Amino acid sequence: MRIALIAHDGKKADMVHFLSGFKDRLLGSDIQLFATGTTGSHIERAGFNVEKLMSGPYGGDAQIAAMAAQKELDIVVFFRDPLDKHPHEPDVQMLMRICDVHNIPLATNLASAELMFKQLTTAQ
């Protein structure tokens, strides 16, 4: 199981808090985590193993989208900040579109990510 994690700056704390709630079930499982650069650094500091890609505005969102298009991801969790502007908004839209094109589960907020992870970690 391969999961990509991405959070805009205003949502990075939420991402770490969210993952910490599933820490016991994630550590030692066969779940591999991938993240955009800065999100990945936050996740790493919280004690998770995560493969970091480029920072989002520098191509990280596009790298995640490419992985999704190549069927290398099972789930994408993308905590977008709807109250902030992003210079790489086209990349953000592209990533979400690619997930829809390839029918990859995409959680863009905490409530949906929690539902997904509860299902995932009880199914394991």
Ligand SMILES: O=C(CO)COP(=O)(O)O
């Ligand atoms: O910009 C992002 C998502 O669009 C996230 O990138 P970082 O994790 O590098 O901040």
